[in-house]
Amino acid sequence: MFDKSTWIRLPRNVVVGHGVLSETLDAVEELHLTGRPLVVSSPTPYEVAGTRVIDQFADAGYDPDDIIVDEASFDAVQSVISHAEDVDAGFLLGVGGGKAIDITKMAADHLGKGFVSVPTAASHDGIVSGRGSVPEKDTRHSVAAEPPLAVVADTEILAQAPWRLTTAGCADIISNYTAVRDWELAHRLKNVPYSEYAGALSQMTAEMLVENADSIKRNLEESSWIVVKALVSSGVAMSIAGSSRPASGAEHLFSHQLDRIAPGAALHGHQVGVGAIMTEYLHSGPQGRWRDVRDALAAIGAPTTAAELDIDRDTVIEALTTAHEIRDRYTILGDGMSEEAAVEAATVTGVV
Ligand SMILES: NC(=O)c1ccc[n+]([C@@H]2O[C@H](COP(=O)([O-])OP(=O)(O)OC[C@H]3O[C@@H](n4cnc5c(N)ncnc54)[C@H](O)[C@@H]3O)[C@@H](O)[C@H]2O)c1
Ligand SMILES: O=P(O)(O)OC[C@@H](O)CO
Ligand SMILES: [Zn+2]
Numbered sequence: 001m002f003d004k005s006t007w008i009r010l011p012r013n014v015v016v017g018h019g020v021l022s023e024t025l026d027a028v029e030e031l032h033l034t035g036r037p038l039v040v041s042s043p044t045p046y047e048v049a050g051t052r053v054i055d056q057f058a059d060a061g062y063d064p065d066d067i068i069v070d071e072a073s074f075d076a077v078q079s080v081i082s083h084a085e086d087v088d089a090g091f092l093l094g095v096g097g098g099k100a101i102d103i104t105k106m107a108a109d110h111l112g113k114g115f116v117s118v119p120t121a122a123s124h125d126g127i128v129s130g131r132g133s134v135p136e137k138d139t140r141h142s143v144a145a146e147p148p149l150a151v152v153a154d155t156e157i158l159a160q161a162p163w164r165l166t167t168a169g170c171a172d173i174i175s176n177y178t179a180v181r182d183w184e185l186a187h188r189l190k191n192v193p194y195s196e197y198a199g200a201l202s203q204m205t206a207e208m209l210v211e212n213a214d215s216i217k218r219n220l221e222e223s224s225w226i227v228v229k230a231l232v233s234s235g236v237a238m239s240i241a242g243s244s245r246p247a248s249g250a251e252h253l254f255s256h257q258l259d260r261i262a263p264g265a266a267l268h269g270h271q272v273g274v275g276a277i278m279t280e281y282l283h284s285g286p287q288g289r290w291r292d293v294r295d296a297l298a299a300i301g302a303p304t305t306a307a308e309l310d311i312d313r314d315t316v317i318e319a320l321t322t323a324h325e326i327r328d329r330y331t332i333l334g335d336g337m338s339e340e341a342a343v344e345a346a347t348v349t350g351v352v
Helices: 020-029 043-059 074-086 098-111 155-160 163-174 176-190 196-211 221-241 250-261 268-284 290-299 313-325 339-348
Strands: 013-017 036-041 065-068 089-096 114-119 131-136 139-144 150-154
Touching (some): 013 020, 013 221, 020 043, 020 089, 020 114, 020 155, 036 043, 036 098, 043 065, 043 089, 043 155, 065 074, 074 131, 089 098, 098 114, 098 131, 131 250, 139 250, 150 155, 150 221, 155 221, 163 176, 163 221, 163 290, 176 196, 176 250, 176 268, 196 221, 250 313, 268 290, 268 339, 313 339
Parallel strands (some): 013 150, 036 065, 036 089, 089 114
Antiparallel strands (some): 131 139
16 A cells, blocks of 8 residues: 655745845735744844835734844744744744854744745755754754745845855755765665655756856845745755755755754854865765765855864864764765774865
8 A cells, every 4th residue: 555645834925136136025914924023133233124024014013023043042942932822922933144044044944934935045945944053052953933924035135145044055065965975875875755756856956056157246136036946946846855955965964963063163054065075085085076076165255165164173173073973864975984994085076
């Protein structure tokens, strides 16, 4: 008997383009969301977009409230949950980078309330995904969370954000190459469930971004358009998979470990990009495609070395040799790299 079943939870409205922040109210009303809007944001995104979202709802007769968060932690999620309960929020809007959006989708999930994603930077592919990423002690959780009912991605705002945030988003997408390779490996070796559809979509998204690298340029709003569409597509791949597997392999484990050892050193996307150069080397050897990964990152101006991440050699080696411990996710790192092998991989690829 065929007894498989799956839920693919996707946004209903994905609104992308110049000035679309002013259509946030329309995108929400079309969903028939009711009650008090709660805007969850971090300091700069609040100034850049949060106040304008609040004004829209206030002018339309809603009674919006807001809360500022700063870090991706379970404490921050709890503070949003408590605040939402105190003010009797009807639905939540996450306005900001990856951390603010992750916190909002996890709080919305706990509360059983609708969630709307309003990215202010094209820096990560959590814009659409139904996953939240939270560090806790020695580990990093990938938590099932409320996927957005609507996404409002204003390319005017995304283009005005610091350029490094956009190159971080590109690198988060380029890392899909190695994430899919790790996923296929885990499927073959450990019988981890694999979705051909999600894997193909994730890989195609990375390929399209790399093919369009010439059009991804500072001060060009079309760049934000290309990158945000790729970020949406990657998030859809995660929703189809029901996990972050299509977009998170060993290169992400390396980055998560860096977050523990050298917190705040570099952006998530930049870290996973550098990680992908080394894990592609591990997959395909010295003559393999790690140079293609490195060149694709370099073409869009993302870091390709530890120095560009502002991370020293020893930290890279420590992160490489311990990355397999952070999560129960089988990857090319297997049960761990020896120090000698880590030095070899980081040196041959020019990361250190
Ligand atoms: N849930 C998922 O599927 C998923 C996917 C990718 C990344 N992530 C998570 O997202 C986080 C990384 O996202 P991030 O790189 O956006 O980090 P972040 O949320 O810390 O944002 C980086 C900085 O950019 C600022 N910023 C955002 N928009 C700005 C703007 N318009 N102008 C000026 N500054 C602006 C933020 O306030 C913050 O200080 C990590 O925690 C990562 O694990 C989650
Ligand atoms: O599940 P994690 O490893 O947090 O990955 C999510 C996201 O960063 C993928 O780009
Ligand atoms: Zn990522």
